[in-house]
Amino acid sequence: MMRLMRMTTTWLLILILPLATTQAQDAGLEEEAEIRRYTVEMIVFKYAEEVSTGTEIFPGDTPPRSDSLLEEASLPSETVLREVVPVRIRDIELDSLTSSEFTMGDIMDRLRRLEAYDPVMHFGWTQATYPEEETATIELGSLARVPSGFDGTLKLYLSRFLHLVVDLQLNAPDSSNGNPQRNDPVSTFGDARTLNEFGTIGTQGPVRYRINEDRIFRSGELRYFDHPKFGVLAKVTRVEETAEELMEPEETELLGYPAE
Numbered sequence: 653m654m655r656l657m658r659m660t661t662t663w664l665l666i667l668i669l670p671l672a673t674t675q676a677q678d679a680g681l682e683e684e685a686e687i688r689r690y691t692v693e694m695i696v697f698k699y700a701e702e703v704s705t706g707t708e709i710f711p712g713d714t715p716p717r718s719d720s721l722l723e724e725a726s727l728p729s730e731t732v733l734r735e736v737v738p739v740r741i742r743d744i745e746l747d748s749l750t751s752s753e754f755t756m757g758d759i760m761d762r763l764r765r766l767e768a769y770d771p772v773m774h775f776g777w778t779q780a781t782y783p784e785e786e787t788a789t790i791e792l793g794s795l796a797r798v799p800s801g802f803d804g805t806l807k808l809y810l811s812r813f814l815h816l817v818v819d820l821q822l823n824a825p826d827s828s829n830g831n832p833q834r835n836d837p838v839s840t841f842g843d844a845r846t847l848n849e850f851g852t853i854g855t856q857g858p859v860r861y862r863i864n865e866d867r868i869f870r871s872g873e874l875r876y877f878d879h880p881k882f883g884v885l886a887k888v889t890r891v892e893e894t895a896e897e898l899m900e901p902e903e904t905e906l907l908g909y910p911a912e
Contacts, residue, residue, distance in 0.1 A: 689891040690871070692808055692816065693749065693756050693776035697769045698882045742782040744808075748795060749776035756874075756887060772799045778891060781810035792820065801825075808888065813868045818877050818884055824859035 754760075754776060763769040775796035781787070789805040792798055804820035861881040869875060869888040877884040 687780050687782075688810060689745075689778055689780050690808060690814070691749070691776060691778045691889045691891055692806075693754060693887045693889075694773070694806075695756060695760055695763065695771055695885040696773035696802070696820070696882065697763055697771040697885075698822070699880070700768050700770060739785050741788050742780070742786045744779040744782070744787065746777055746779045746790065749778070755889075756885070759885060772802070773797075779808060781808060781814070783811055784809040784815070789817075789819075814870070814888060815866055816869055816875075816886060816888060817866045818886065819864045820862070820882075820884065822861045822882050824861060 751774075754774065756774070760771055760774050763771040773796055777790075777795055784807070787807055787809040789807045792802065792804045792806065795806070801823040802820065803823075804818075806819070807815075807817040809815050809817075861879055863877050863879050863882070863884060865877055867875055867877070869886075871888065871890040874885065874887045877886065
């Protein structure tokens, strides 16, 4: 009787194990199939001087600290350093769009016709999406030719919702050399300066205008990242979706200017 039970158990395992292996393989294939690809298309523009001129003051970047000051500001002896667990950075399989694949050409043409705007970049790409901690940032220069004064990074990631992180900077005119300019509301002459945390007089760094936002997107949605000096229009679309499934634009005006 015991021998019969052992034989029955053995045959049952022989039957179950291949099935379990097949199910595990199918689950792995299903997980790979769930990786979503999206297309991102962006237009970067500057405002005309008469539009962007205002009273807002933009502080300069803080100069880097010297090595000696960094040594003095070392961690206390009782500080416990936790082990950092490495996170796998995924290959997002980035592909740049060609101009023939752009869908925002009409918007670009409209911006060119309006004197209030100076469009300087139009580019796009497709990528696979993963959680934020598994997604590396994309350098702006790897996507398109970057106009003088611009710099920054972009990141598209998928958590509970789809997120696009725009972190772009524009250097203020004549600010890179650090010299005060006439009529410049930021750079001023005189000794009205304060001591920094190390007890020394700080040096004014170059002035940079910056957009740094993390926005939630729905597929097919066109969103606007704003700054008094420049702006970004961005649209994110699920690659697998057809044109009929995309959102219809709800407004017919662009940035407050009537459509032509």
